[in-house]
Amino acid sequence: xxxxxxxxxxxxxxxxxxxxxxxxxxxxxxxxxxxxxxxxxxxxxxxxxxxxxxxxxxxxxxxxxxxxxxxxxxxxxxxxxxxxxxxxxxxxxxxxxxxxxxxxxxxxxxxxxxxxxxxxxxxxxxxxxxxxxxxxxxxxxxxxxxxxxxxxxxxxxxxxxxxxxxxxxxxxxxxxxxxxxxxxxxxxxxxxxxxxxxxxxxxxxxxxxxxxxxxxxxxxxxxxxxxxxxxxxxxxxxxxxxxxxxxxxxxxxxxxxxxxxxxxxxxxxxxxxxxxxxxxxxxxxxxxxxxxxxxxxxx
Amino acid sequence: xxxxxxxxxxxxxxxxxxxxxxxxxxxxxxxxxxxxxxxxxxxxxxxxxxxxxxxxxxxxxxxxxxxxxxxxxxxxxxxxxxxxxxxxxxxxxxxxxxxxxxxxxxxxxxxxxxxxxxxxxxxxxxxxxxxxxxxxxxxxxxxxxxxxxxxxxxxxxxxxxxxxxxxxxxxxxxxxxxxxxxxxxxxxxxxxxxxxxxxxxxxxxxxxxxxxxxxxxxxxxxxxxxxxxxxxxxxxxxxxxxxxxxxxxxxxxxxxxxxxxxxxxxxxxxxxxxxxxxxxxxxxxxxxxxxxxxxxxxxxxxxxxx
Numbered sequence: 001x002x003x004x005x006x007x008x009x010x011x012x013x014x015x016x017x018x019x020x021x022x023x024x025x026x027x028x029x030x031x032x033x034x035x036x037x038x039x040x041x042x043x044x045x046x047x048x049x050x051x052x053x054x055x056x057x058x059x060x061x062x063x064x065x066x067x068x069x070x071x072x073x074x075x076x077x078x079x080x081x082x083x084x085x086x087x088x089x090x091x092x093x094x095x096x097x098x099x100x101x102x103x104x105x106x107x108x109x110x111x112x113x114x115x116x117x118x119x120x121x122x123x124x125x126x127x128x129x130x131x132x133x134x135x136x137x138x139x140x141x142x143x144x145x146x147x148x149x150x151x152x153x154x155x156x157x158x159x160x161x162x163x164x165x166x167x168x169x170x171x172x173x174x175x176x177x178x179x180x181x182x183x184x185x186x187x188x189x190x191x192x193x194x195x196x197x198x199x200x201x202x203x204x205x206x207x208x209x210x211x212x213x214x215x216x217x218x219x220x221x222x223x224x225x226x227x228x229x230x231x232x233x234x235x236x237x238x239x240x241x242x243x244x245x246x247x248x249x250x251x252x253x254x255x256x257x258x259x260x261x262x263x264x265x266x267x268x269x270x271x272x273x274x275x276x277x278x279x280x281x282x283x284x285x286x287x288x289x290x291x292x293x294x295x296x297x298x299x
Numbered sequence: 300x301x302x303x304x305x306x307x308x309x310x311x312x313x314x315x316x317x318x319x320x321x322x323x324x325x326x327x328x329x330x331x332x333x334x335x336x337x338x339x340x341x342x343x344x345x346x347x348x349x350x351x352x353x354x355x356x357x358x359x360x361x362x363x364x365x366x367x368x369x370x371x372x373x374x375x376x377x378x379x380x381x382x383x384x385x386x387x388x389x390x391x392x393x394x395x396x397x398x399x400x401x402x403x404x405x406x407x408x409x410x411x412x413x414x415x416x417x418x419x420x421x422x423x424x425x426x427x428x429x430x431x432x433x434x435x436x437x438x439x440x441x442x443x444x445x446x447x448x449x450x451x452x453x454x455x456x457x458x459x460x461x462x463x464x465x466x467x468x469x470x471x472x473x474x475x476x477x478x479x480x481x482x483x484x485x486x487x488x489x490x491x492x493x494x495x496x497x498x499x500x501x502x503x504x505x506x507x508x509x510x511x512x513x514x515x516x517x518x519x520x521x522x523x524x525x526x527x528x529x530x531x532x533x534x535x536x537x538x539x540x541x542x543x544x545x546x547x548x549x550x551x552x553x554x555x556x557x558x559x560x561x562x563x564x565x566x567x568x569x570x571x572x573x574x575x576x577x578x579x580x581x582x583x584x585x586x587x588x589x590x591x592x593x594x595x596x597x598x599x600x601x602x603x604x605x
Contacts, residue, residue: 012506014506014508015506015507015508018404018507018508019404019406022401022404022405023405023407023410025401026401026402026405026410026414029414029418030413030414030417030418032475033417033418033420033421033475033479034417036432036433036436037432039432039435039436039443040431040432040435043435051441052440052441053441056443057443098325098326098329101322101323101325101326102322102323102325102326102327102329104319104322105316105319105320105322105323106323108316108319110312110316111316111319112309112312112313112316117323117327120330120335121326121330124330124334124335126585126586126589126590127338127582127583127585127586128334128337128338128582129334129336129337129338129339129340129341129582130337130341130561130575130578130579130581130582131558131561131562131565131566131574131578132340132343132561132565132566132571132574132575132578133336133337133338133339133340133341133343133575134333134337134340135565135566136340136343136353136571137332137333137336137337137340141332152329152333153333155329155333156326156329156330161326185318186316186318186319186321186322187318187321187322190322211423214425215423215424215425215427217425217427218540218543222566233425233427233428234427236427236428236431237427237544240427240430240431240434240544241544263435263438263441266431266434266435267435269431270428270431270432270435273427273428274424274428277423277424281420281423282416285416285419288419288423289415289419289483292483292484292487293483293487293490
């Protein structure tokens with residue numbers, strides 16, 4: 001963002017008040033953004049008795065790690081992690097690659113039927129078969145209860161194809177032409193010249209794809225019957241919405257206090273599922289912003 | 300040029316680009332199988348789908364749609380969908396604009412960067428996790444917000460099962476998740492403003508308030524208009540994940556939307572044809588709205604999306 005020096009100008013009283021208010025406002029807003037996460041972290045470290053009494057605000061009460069021990073003893077958290085990691089890696093690698101292989105030919109104006117195919121891709125952004133036809137398709141493909149059903153339906157998004165396409169269109173044709181004179185075909189040009197030049201866009205699209213797969217719970221709900229093949233987010237959803245069964249699988253007997261035990265266990269599970277994102281997020285955030293900027297320019 | 304000659308030229312052109320078609324194979328297969336086959340699958344909305352023997356399903360014409368519109372339960376669903384997304388639009392839409400304008404006035408770049416990072420964060424957190432946090436804060440026994448409201452009013456409000464408070468909760472949490480990320484569009488637009496405009500304004504003696512009002516705001520108006528119009532085209536998406544994670548039978552009356560209705564009728568009740576008809580009604584209306592809205596955006600001199 002271009003910066004303009006405005007220091008030389010004398011500031012009016014109103015401007016000074018606004019500046020103070022502005023910083024105060026955003027400080028409070030940032031705390032509001034963070035606090036819900038902080039509260040859950042504190043709860044996950046607190047004892048069951050303290051949680052029952054309530055009043056956990058800034059620090060844990062009756063600090064202990066028992067809850068985490070219980071959560072990590074629950075096999076469904078581990079199987080969930082396994083599925084999510086496998087699906088995220090497979091989906092991101094294949095999805096990003098195929099987004100590029102789809103976008104590159106469509107970025108060439110000379111390609112016969114290219115325009116028609118671009119339109120057909122764009123149309124999938126505006127209209128879809130929806131939930132039930134998608135489900136019946138997976139049934140027909142015999143992919144119900146197979147982890148590939150979590151990977152394949154979301155592999156390529158039309159929006160990413162469009163972003164990638166405008167990236168490829170910005171690369172000068174002269175590079176391609178000189179490689180052609182050396183006898184390279186389009187596949188070699190794509191792989192050896194175009195892809196290395198597009199690293200930034202590829203990174204952005206890979207990150208968006210990865211977040212999509214990491215956060216996906218609904219494909220598991222729709223397509224996977226065996227709970228040991230569920231993705232992490234679906235496991236977490238199950239724990240949050242079916243307290244009693246979930247607690248039993250974590251080795252907690254259902255008693256009068258189990259309601260509160262459940263609250264701390266839920267808190268710890270939420271943290272266990274969120275920590276990886278929180279760790280990676282600050283470092284990759286700028287790529288997300290870049291991605292929107294690229295997408296925003298061309299739309 | 301004769302027709303055969305034209306065809307010959309086309310086939311040579313296609314042959315010359317054969318490697319590009321090779322690259323397109325996975326993409327074509329993907330869009331054909333996972334996008335266009337389900338679209339063709341919409342035909343079951345005009346059938347009485349037999350899940351044990353699909354080939355024996357009978358064509359019933361518009362019967363499912365007639366059933367949909369004669370069903371008492373569908374109108375509240377349609378109303379909820381529109382009410383929830385309109386409220387989200389009216390209340391939620393201006394907030395990122397205001398935030399972006401305010402943030403643009405920050406001169407401390409480090410502070411600005413940290414604020415942006417924190418404000419964008421919830422966008423990347425799934426509704427599963429956020430709903431877990433929301434359920435925790437609103438827990439009727441020991442939720443922090445429940446206790447807070449109790450201390451303030453002496454009343455125990457069970458927001459998640461209350462017909463009165465559920466929808467406001469949806470709107471507030473939707474704003475929490477999306478307001479930060481929503482500013483990005485406007486920052487992108489602001490980054491294109493010519494700095495000379497500000498310099499000229501300063502020479503004319505314009506203060507920062509005047510600069511924001513007469514330079515920054517007008518420069519992002521086209522973006523605001525396009526974003527607003529596009530949001531209007533999206534009016535039938537009231538936020539499936541959020542509602543699916545948080546609602547319960549206590550609040551169906553106010554919170555059941557088309558998408559959750561489709562899920563319950565289809566996946567839970569196995570009424571595939573009826574549920575597909577409901578989903579198709581939504582997809583078709585949404586398509587018409589988006590095309591209409593895009594047309595309006597272009598007519599008003601803005602760039603449409605396509």
